[in-house]
Amino acid sequence: MSIFTKAVIQDTEPVQTNKQSHVFEISDLNLWYGEDQALKDINMDIAQNEITAIIGPSGCGKSTFIKTLNRMVEMIPTVKTSGTIKYNDRNIFDPKFAVEDLRTQVGMVFQKPNPFPKTIYENIAYGPKIHGIKKKQDLDEIVEKSLKDAAIWNEVKDRLHENAYGLSGGQQQRLCIARCLAIEPDVILMDEPTSALDPISTLKLEELVQNLKQKYSIVIVTHNMQQAARVSDKTAFFLNGELIEYSNTNKLFSNPNDKRTEDYITGRFG
Numbered sequence: 233m234s235i236f237t238k239a240v241i242q243d244t245e246p247v248q249t250n251k252q253s254h255v256f257e258i259s260d261l262n263l264w265y266g267e268d269q270a271l272k273d274i275n276m277d278i279a280q281n282e283i284t285a286i287i288g289p290s291g292c293g294k295s296t297f298i299k300t301l302n303r304m305v306e307m308i309p310t311v312k313t314s315g316t317i318k319y320n321d322r323n324i325f326d327p328k329f330a331v332e333d334l335r336t337q338v339g340m341v342f343q344k345p346n347p348f349p350k351t352i353y354e355n356i357a358y359g360p361k362i363h364g365i366k367k368k369q370d371l372d373e374i375v376e377k378s379l380k381d382a383a384i385w386n387e388v389k390d391r392l393h394e395n396a397y398g399l400s401g402g403q404q405q406r407l408c409i410a411r412c413l414a415i416e417p418d419v420i421l422m423d424e425p426t427s428a429l430d431p432i433s434t435l436k437l438e439e440l441v442q443n444l445k446q447k448y449s450i451v452i453v454t455h456n457m458q459q460a461a462r463v464s465d466k467t468a469f470f471l472n473g474e475l476i477e478y479s480n481t482n483k484l485f486s487n488p489n490d491k492r493t494e495d496y497i498t499g500r501f502g
């Protein structure tokens with residue numbers, strides 16, 4: 233049992249085995265930056281314990297979309313939204329849904345690794361401490377478990393009290409994933425998490441992402457179509473703020489329904 237008090241009530245076990253559970257149900261979502269519309273009538277569900285990839289050319293709204301899922305986009309004052317996003321059956325735009333609770337459940341990993349200028353240990357323990365965990369033994373356990381789950385424990389276990397900036401880029405990104413895991417999210421949003429990494433670190437991170445889906449639901453924005461094809465279960469193709477096509481990854485890449493998807497995946501634009 234979690235040592236965190238879950239602020240959001242989780243779905244009960246699904247009764248119908250062939251009905252897929254969704255963490256997010258997105259209906260008629262529109263988003264504007266001032267007068268400019270960046271997301272247009274998005275309707276899609278995001279499945280539990282799957283990896284959902286968001287692809288599309290630069291400026292099509294991928295980052296805006298995932299930052300809407302944890303309401304991070306609202307940090308920009310000109311942003312307006314309409315429509316609903318249900319997270320486990322609660323509308324995240326409901327004023328009664330505290331944004332801190334949402335972000336505890338829906339963690340995020342960014343394009344560039346962004347560890348705090350602190351030790352490896354402190355990077356992981358920081359979130360749990362803010363959530364009120366004080367006992368050293370509890371924190372030690374969380375630090376070890378999070379680093380193990382993020383597949384970086386063996387590389388850092390003997391240097392936990394060294395500065396995180398001494399790690400390589402790939403290690404820093406896995407540390408950031410461990411930091412995200414330490415507050416026990418339910419969903420992990422990843423905004424181009426490998427774009428700053430070399431090919432070997434990228435493969436390691438992809439392997440990690442695939443292992444994480446046993447416990448978490450993952451939404452990953454990627455510019456790299458091979459990466460989407462390698463790691464994801466479902467893929468959504470965005471163009472000019474619209475969701476053009478959303479289906480099983482194999483289907484989307486082998487037999488897309490829409491000509492625009494086909495043109496994009498075959499490199500005719502973007």
Ligand SMILES: Nc1ncnc2c1ncn2[C@@H]1O[C@H](COP(=O)(O)OP(=O)(O)OP(=O)(O)O)[C@@H](O)[C@H]1O
Nearest residue numbers: 265268270288289290291292293294295296297308
């Ligand atoms: N802070 C902002 N203020 C105003 N417009 C913005 C802001 N952020 C993004 N936009 C605009 O919203 C649209 C979608 O941008 P977004 O960053 O979501 O696209 P993207 O698909 O993630 O692009 P990239 O692949 O280049 O990162 C673009 O037209 C962009 O210029």
